[in-house]
Amino acid sequence: MNDLAFAGTDGIIILSAFAIIMLLIGYLSGRGEKNLHHSLSGYYLAGRNLGFIALFFTLYATQYSGNTIVGYAPTAYRTGFSWIQSISFMTIIIGIYLLFAPRLYVIAKKRNFVTPTDWIDHRFKSKAVTLLSIFLMLWGLGNYLLEQLVAIGQAVSGMTGGTIPYQIAVIVFVAVMLAYEWMGGMKAVAFTDVMQGIVLMIGIIVFLIGGLYLVGGNFSDVTRYVAEMEPAKTAVPPMEVNINWLSMLLLVGLGASIYPHAVQRIYSAQSEKTLKKSFARMAWMPPITTGLVFMVGIIGIMLFPGLDKTGSEQLVGLMANEIAAINPFYYWIMIIFFGGIVAAIISTADSVLLSFSSMLSNDVYGKFINPKASEHKKVMVGKVCGIIAIIFLLWIAWNPPGTLYEIFVLKFELLVQVFPAFVLGLYWKRLSGKAVFWGMLAGAILAGLLTLTGYKTIYGIHGGVIGLGLNFFICIAGSLLSPAVSKSKVLEEDLTAINLKA
Amino acid sequence: MENRTIKEPIRKKWIWVVLAIITLGVVPWYFPDAAAEPYILGFPLWAFISTAFSIIMCGYLSWLCVNEWNIVAEQEEAERAKGDKS
Numbered sequence: 001m002n003d004l005a006f007a008g009t010d011g012i013i014i015l016s017a018f019a020i021i022m023l024l025i026g027y028l029s030g031r032g033e034k035n036l037h038h039s040l041s042g043y044y045l046a047g048r049n050l051g052f053i054a055l056f057f058t059l060y061a062t063q064y065s066g067n068t069i070v071g072y073a074p075t076a077y078r079t080g081f082s083w084i085q086s087i088s089f090m091t092i093i094i095g096i097y098l099l100f101a102p103r104l105y106v107i108a109k110k111r112n113f114v115t116p117t118d119w120i121d122h123r124f125k126s127k128a129v130t131l132l133s134i135f136l137m138l139w140g141l142g143n144y145l146l147e148q149l150v151a152i153g154q155a156v157s158g159m160t161g162g163t164i165p166y167q168i169a170v171i172v173f174v175a176v177m178l179a180y181e182w183m184g185g186m187k188a189v190a191f192t193d194v195m196q197g198i199v200l201m202i203g204i205i206v207f208l209i210g211g212l213y214l215v216g217g218n219f220s221d222v223t224r225y226v227a228e229m230e231p232a233k234t235a236v237p238p239m240e241v242n243i244n245w246l247s248m249l250l251l252v253g254l255g256a257s258i259y260p261h262a263v264q265r266i267y268s269a270q271s272e273k274t275l276k277k278s279f280a281r282m283a284w285m286p287p288i289t290t291g292l293v294f295m296v297g298i299i300g301i302m303l304f305p306g307l308d309k310t311g312s313e314q315l316v317g318l319m320a321n322e323i324a325a326i327n328p329f330y331y332w333i334m335i336i337f338f339g340g341i342v343a344a345i346i347s348t349a350d351s352v353l354l355s356f357s358s359m360l361s362n363d364v365y366g367k368f369i370n371p372k373a374s375e376h377k378k379v380m381v382g383k384v385c386g387i388i389a390i391i392f393l394l395w396i397a398w399n400p401p402g403t404l405y406e407i408f409v410l411k412f413e414l415l416v417q418v419f420p421a422f423v424l425g426l427y428w429k430r431l432s433g434k435a436v437f438w439g440m441l442a443g444a445i446l447a448g449l450l451t452l453t454g455y456k457t458i459y460g461i462h463g464g465v466i467g468l469g470l471n472f473f474i475c476i477a478g479s480l481l482s483p484a485v486s487k488s489k490v491l492e493e494d495l496t497a498i499n500l501k502a
Numbered sequence: 503m504e505n506r507t508i509k510e511p512i513r514k515k516w517i518w519v520v521l522a523i524i525t526l527g528v529v530p531w532y533f534p535d536a537a538a539e540p541y542i543l544g545f546p547l548w549a550f551i552s553t554a555f556s557i558i559m560c561g562y563l564s565w566l567c568v569n570e571w572n573i574v575a576e577q578e579e580a581e582r583a584k585g586d587k588s
Contacts, residue, residue: 284564
């Protein structure tokens, strides 16, 4: 997203305004909350008291990042109509939530879970399983956070036409994020998400309207143009693409639903009713988010034909320049929109960072290093370690990897291996810790090896999905051969559906 | 009695069978090559039908969240009401 010469000083003004609003929200949400910094659930889960508006927007703004626009529009540009899959793979996430969220919500409230690991630990009582899943989840989160940091810099320096260089952009916005997160924890993250989510939603709609205006207002003309110039992009997808599509549904659906920050949003809900209502609304978001971004990418084919891979990555910036040139109204809207992209990236990064530090504080420090520490101390350790982690990731971010989409798939490959432990464990009493451990390990190794050796997909199936297949097989076969014998009454109670209500 | 009010999606097979059918409708494996035309609202025929299934999926999942999931909602409401009074 270079050469966004349209913004410059005006861009800096809008970005500064956004930064100030975020800081203000962070300050206000932390003010007067004495318990916030003295309790893990207060700081990391907003006291398990998020209402509908905050919960819905924090789910939305966390799930849809700036990358959803900046990375998906170019993908639609390159692959054509088969990228319509981005609607379905974002929707299926809600279906996967329905597999486990209803029961997990009840158990988490009852047993005061703070992190996803709390459930794994409670269920299997195995250090090996707990450690391995902490590792896989932190790995996935770290990679995800890294991706957001890279994206912030690209978006800001693009928007200000290079007036603010990449590095300074990242440092300023990370500092803003750390500041409001320090002050208000999850509460600040969720409330800033309300603002960030609204800007993102409006931005996408206006961007599409602007794009349609540029091509004469008729999407059918665009399709006819694409069909004539690049028929492969409108043709019925070949079988391998369809298999890949199905594999993508599995990988994103299973992976995104058990992202630690996603699971923690289940824990943070004020009530079951709030959670249900938020998910019910979230199910409708993909068509008006990834669906509209998809259309933007297709319009891009007509506006800027013949871009290569690197060139197409600049698509959103190129289009914004054209749209801004229409008239002063669009000019200002585009500047706000670009601020919105930055806000959307931050809103994802802040949630991931919060989840990352909650796992360091509650799981690594609280379970293995110093279990007797006070909650205040644990929160403090999490905050400080989060900052250290960010500094480390920034150091990596200065050498950003290739295209955004490739890192997106990479992070799921390993993270998704926690899924069987998480979900099978909720319903199947015989599932044993040993089988889960070996399944998770074998799945992660296979997925990692396939990816590293260049076999990211085989016949269109992602390495992560193949690893997950092996993982499931080992979990089930191992538990059938040597079932778990549960001695814990508490656990027995949690796994019996009827007792859930008591 | 208590058991009857609990609704947990995992325990109803039909929910997942219908979801699987919708998913098979979303992935355009069943179209002949000629299905690129006609264009409907600017979408090639196959993409239009696939998108229609995607939107059905949105509606279905949204409906499930509200109507087929009920474990502790009433209990929580009751507790809240009690809390408000005291």
